[in-house]
Amino acid sequence: MDSYVLKRCHCRAERGSGSVRAAVSPASAKLLKAVSVPNKLNLLLLLEKAPHCVCDLMAHTRASQTLISHHLSEFAAEGLVQSERSGAFVDYSLTKKGRKLVRAVRTLAG
Numbered sequence: 001m002d003s004y005v006l007k008r009c010h011c012r013a014e015r016g017s018g019s020v021r022a023a024v025s026p027a028s029a030k031l032l033k034a035v036s037v038p039n040k041l042n043l044l045l046l047l048e049k050a051p052h053c054v055c056d057l058m059a060h061t062r063a064s065q066t067l068i069s070h071h072l073s074e075f076a077a078e079g080l081v082q083s084e085r086s087g088a089f090v091d092y093s094l095t096k097k098g099r100k101l102v103r104a105v106r107t108l109a110g
Contacts, residue, residue: 030078031078031080031101034074034075034078034080035080035101035105039061039063039067039071040071040074040075041105042061043057043061043068043071043072043075044075044080044081044094044098044101044102044105045102046060046061047081047092047093047094047098048094048098048099048102050093051084051091051092051093052091052092052093053086053089053090053091053092054068054069054072054090054092055089057092072092075098078097079095079097079098080094080095080097080098080101081093081094081095081098082094082095
């Protein structure tokens with residue numbers, strides 16, 4: 001029976017030396033997670049066109065009010081959307097940061 005041969009890495013870094021740092025900060029990873037689901041990204045794309053209230057977003061996406069509100073609260077926590085009360089309704093729109101993110105996603109999508 002042949003013995004198992006462990007191949008060695010050819011890089012110069014020592015294991016556990018900490019010489020390699022994470023390329024993405026925890027804040028960036030959290031931001032990317034906020035838009036990683038297609039339904040969430042669709043909400044941002046709708047908000048890019050115009051401000052919407054939750055009931056408008058429900059009609060466009062056929063998602064529940066609870067789910068949309070949850071996504072919007074995540075976006076607000078990440079600074080991607082802002083809200084403005086208009087009578088009995090709350091309209092949501094993209095912030096400058098949200099617009100930059102949507103442009104970046106569109107650029108990546110080609």
